[in-house]
Amino acid sequence: MALSRRQFVGAAAGTAALAATGTATAQEEPDYGGWFDDVSNYDGTVDKRGQDTVTITVGAQGNNGAFAFDPPAVMVSPGTEVVWEWNGEGGGHNVVSDGDGPLDSGSPVSEAGTTYSHTFESEGMFKYVCVPHETLGMKGAVVVRPGGSGDGGSGGQQQQGPPENPDYGGWFDDVSNYNGTTVDRTDADSVEISVGAQGNNGAFAFDPPAVRVTPGTEVTWTWTGEGGGHNVVSDGDGPLESGDPVSESGTTYSHTFEEMGVYKYVCTPHESLGMKGAVVVGGPLDGSGGGSGGESGQEGGGIELSGPQWLLSGSVLLAFFSPLLFAVAMRRRQNGRPPQMGGGGELQRATGPEPVEEAAETEPAVELGHDEYDPKGTAALVAFYFVLIGLLWVFMYFVEFLGRVSIIG
Amino acid sequence: MQVHRFEKVWLGAALLLIVGFIATIAYGSVGVGVGMVDDSGGQISAEAVQNGNTGTQFDDPGVVQTGEDKYTVYVVARQFQFVPGSGDNPVQVPAGANVTFRVTSADVVHGFSVVETNINTMVIPGQVSEVSARFNEPGTYGLICHEYCGAAHHTMGGSVEVVPPEEYDMQQENIDQSADDAQAQEEADQ
Numbered sequence: 278m279a280l281s282r283r284q285f286v287g288a289a290a291g292t293a294a295l296a297a298t299g300t301a302t303a304q305e306e307p308d309y310g311g312w313f314d315d316v317s318n319y320d321g322t323v324d325k326r327g328q329d330t331v332t333i334t335v336g337a338q339g340n341n342g343a344f345a346f347d348p349p350a351v352m353v354s355p356g357t358e359v360v361w362e363w364n365g366e367g368g369g370h371n372v373v374s375d376g377d378g379p380l381d382s383g384s385p386v387s388e389a390g391t392t393y394s395h396t397f398e399s400e401g402m403f404k405y406v407c408v409p410h411e412t413l414g415m416k417g418a419v420v421v422r423p424g425g426s427g428d429g430g431s432g433g434q435q436q437q438g439p440p441e442n443p444d445y446g447g448w449f450d451d452v453s454n455y456n457g458t459t460v461d462r463t464d465a466d467s468v469e470i471s472v473g474a475q476g477n478n479g480a481f482a483f484d485p486p487a488v489r490v491t492p493g494t495e496v497t498w499t500w501t502g503e504g505g506g507h508n509v510v511s512d513g514d515g516p517l518e519s520g521d522p523v524s525e526s527g528t529t530y531s532h533t534f535e536e537m538g539v540y541k542y543v544c545t546p547h548e549s550l551g552m553k554g555a556v557v558v559g560g561p562l563d564g565s566g567g568g569s570g571g572e573s574g575q576e577g578g579g580i581e582l583s584g585p586q587w588l589l590s591g592s593v594l595l596a597f598f599s600p601l602l603f604a605v606a607m608r609r610r611q612n613g614r615p616p617q618m619g620g621g622g623e624l625q626r627a628t629g630p631e632p633v634e635e636a637a638e639t640e641p642a643v644e645l646g647h648d649e650y651d652p653k654g655t656a657a658l659v660a661f662y663f664v665l666i667g668l669l670w671v672f673m674y675f676v677e678f679l680g681r682v683s684i685i686g
Numbered sequence: 687m688q689v690h691r692f693e694k695v696w697l698g699a700a701l702l703l704i705v706g707f708i709a710t711i712a713y714g715s716v717g718v719g720v721g722m723v724d725d726s727g728g729q730i731s732a733e734a735v736q737n738g739n740t741g742t743q744f745d746d747p748g749v750v751q752t753g754e755d756k757y758t759v760y761v762v763a764r765q766f767q768f769v770p771g772s773g774d775n776p777v778q779v780p781a782g783a784n785v786t787f788r789v790t791s792a793d794v795v796h797g798f799s800v801v802e803t804n805i806n807t808m809v810i811p812g813q814v815s816e817v818s819a820r821f822n823e824p825g826t827y828g829l830i831c832h833e834y835c836g837a838a839h840h841t842m843g844g845s846v847e848v849v850p851p852e853e854y855d856m857q858q859e860n861i862d863q864s865a866d867d868a869q870a871q872e873e874a875d876q
Contacts, residue, residue: 341837368765368793369736385764387736387792409767412841656692663699674710679718682803682827685784686721686818 307420312375312404313349315414316340322350322420330358333417335407336366336387343367344410346417355421358396365389368409375404375416385409397421438492438537438559445487448512448541451551452486453477460485463561467583468494470554472509472528472544473501480504481547483554492558495533502526507552512541522546534558723807727788727814735762735811736792744790751858755783763789763796763809765836771829771844778847779821780854786818796835800846801828808833821848 306322313319318339325331331353339345343366353359361372361382369385372393380403382393397403400421407415442459449455454476462468468490476482480503490496498509498519506522509530519530522545534540537558544552714720734740743750747760747769759777762769771777779785789798789809796809800819807815809831821827831842849857 344837384738384769386738408773409765410838412766413838650690652690652692656696659692659696663696663703666703670707670710674714678804679714679720682800682805682819682821683718684721684723684804684817684819685719686786 307350307352307402307418307422309350309402309404309418312416312418316345316349316416317414318345318347319349322352323348324352325357326352326354326422326424328353328357330360332360332362334364335361335370335372335391336364340410340414342413344407344413344415346407346415349417350420351418352420352422353397355398355400355423356396357421358394359419360392360394363387363389363391370407370410370415372405372417373408375406378403378405380405437561439539439557441489441562443539443557445539445541445555448553448555449486451477452482452553453551454482454484455486459487459489459555459557461489461562462494463489463491463559465490466494467531468496470496470498471501472498472507473504473524477547477551479550481544481550481552483544483552486554487557488555489557489559489562490534491561492535492537493533494558495531496556497529497531500524500526500528504547506546507544508546509542510545512543512553515540515542517542720804721818723815723817725813727790727816729812730790730814732790732792732811735790736764743788749777749779752786755780756786757783758786758788761787761789761798762792763798763831763842764792765794766831766838766842768798768829768831768842768844771846772842773844776826776845776847777829778849778854778857780851781821781824781848782851784818784820786816789815789817794835795833796842797830797832799830799832801830803827806832821846824848824850 316339318337331351333351334347336343337345337347339347339349343364346361351359363370363386365388367387369387371385372380372382374380379397380395385408397419400423403419403421405417405419441461442457454474468488470488471484473480474482474484476484476486480501483498488496500507500523502525504524506524508522509517509519511517516534517532517540534556535558537560540556540558542554542556715722730740730742730744735744738745743758743760744762747762749770750758750760752758757779759770759779761771761777767773768777769775787798787805789807790813791809791811793811795811797807798809798815799806803819805817805819807817809815825848827846827848829844829846831839835842
């Protein structure tokens with residue numbers, strides 16, 4: 278399973294100090310056009326700009342075996358020499374550009390220690406595959422883009438995006454349910470904010486009012502149905518616009534935040550009451566980012582299912598138990614029906630201590646005897662079978678088998 | 687025990703049928719000359735095949751002319767392709783010639799089946815499977831691996847192109863020509 282972006286950001290931030298490499302931030306992530314859809318070990322572009330040589334392992338674990346490039350996607354500066362190094366696993370591999378391109382390591386080889394290198398002088402995106410294992414997802418890409426040198430080294434220490442408690446500039450001064458902290462949800466892929474939560478002297482609040490998420494997180498606002506019609510609209514220019522106020526419980530509005538920054542928003546009808554909120558999009562906070570699952574935010578452990586997943590698992594469960602449900606329905610129908618009494622030799626339900634009598638053996642109405650041997654009829658049947666077998670024999674051997682190109686030695 | 691006259695007749699007919707089946711097989715192998723796959727291909731180191739240092743034609747697999755109207759096709763099967771055969775590198779043989787396929791595996795057990803023909807053999811690492819055939823009509827045949835060989839087994843295939851002999855000779859000349867040109871170019875560069 279591929280790591281989600283937040284996990285990757287977290288892992289990258291944790292290892293960056295050691296590896297002295299940074300992560301391409303969300304806005305720098307190149308558009309590969311679905312190239313990595315079937316690549317299991319792809320989880321973002323590794324930014325190695327500023328290095329003279331970059332090594333990519335050929336035959337790394339991934340794609341159900343040793344059928345991967347590691348890292349699959351790498352960003353380098355122009356003039357960087359990229360070296361592919363075979364680790365000897367997963368059979369013969371090669372490195373060949375997708376379509377027209379500069380990369381061609383030749384026939385697949387499997388020997389560990391084999392290397393192939395290419396120096397990328399011009400900017401651009403260079404996609405490549407291992408020809409024998411392309412269908413398994415053994416694909417990669419090198420993105421050549423200037424800049425970025427230097428920031429790799431400090432990438433580990435520096436906090437990405439806004440600080441832990443950004444200066445909202447008095448935005449939350451009149452928001453009663455804001456307690457001065459921004460809820461850290463940088464470990465969640467999707468974050469839910471309730472609209473119409475208790476606060477501001479009524480059901481006029483967003484809960485949590487301030488939340489921190491990582492780039493790429495989907496934030497969903499869910500209406501509680503209380504406090505009248507609400508909407509979610511960005512303060513000033515912004516991406517959020519849920520439309521006219523609605524009051525119906527269960528209404529949702531969601532937005533995926535890609536760029537770092539502070540996104541303030543209001544409920545237009547209740548702005549003056551203090552129904553305001555903010556989404557802070559930034560990297561994970563120090564301490565909670567590197568580890569698996571921070572102490573704040575969601576209570577770990579439980580399986581979280583989104584809307585479509587609920588639908589899917591619900592239908593699967595329903596399908597699974599449908600025979601049982603059917604049986605129950607049949608039983609209820611049976612029970613609802615008045616018991617039928619006697620008559621017509623029908624099966625009778627035992628309703629009480631009625632004595633059960635064994636049925637008397639009766640004479641069969643028709644005695645089934647052996648037919649007389651009919652030599653001509655049987656002979657005709659056997660002759661028909663012989664003809665059938667003979668035809669199949671001729672067709673299969675002389676037409677089907679000998680009619681084809683055969684092995685002659 | 688009384689056996690009806692008719693029953694005796696078809697008992698005899700059934701025995702005749704069995705004799706007929708056996709006679710057919712005998713005719714196929716002696717009269718028509720249908721061969722069997724045996725171990726005549728010999729053995730080879732799979733590791734050497736993988737590394738391309740067998741010292742045989744398997745290091746540079748392809749079609750080799752071994753005599754007048756006699757060709758040998760060296761094919762290396764590996765996860766998950768035939769070399770030659772797969773992708774844009776089909777096996778090309780002339781029609782009407784005696785073509786011997788020598789197939790071996792570089793990694794795991796594969797299959798080598800030329801679709802719609804009786805050419806069908808296992809490809810075992812360490813073993814060369816040898817089958818000969820003659821394609822009388824030009825055309826394109828599919829080539830598939832029919833022994834499960836890994837996650838992308840279903841994608842392992844290729845094609846065998848049977849081309850008219852004149853066309854085949856012309857192509858070969860062109861290839862030789864271009865090879866000669868390349869060599870001449872190389873020499874000129876030096």
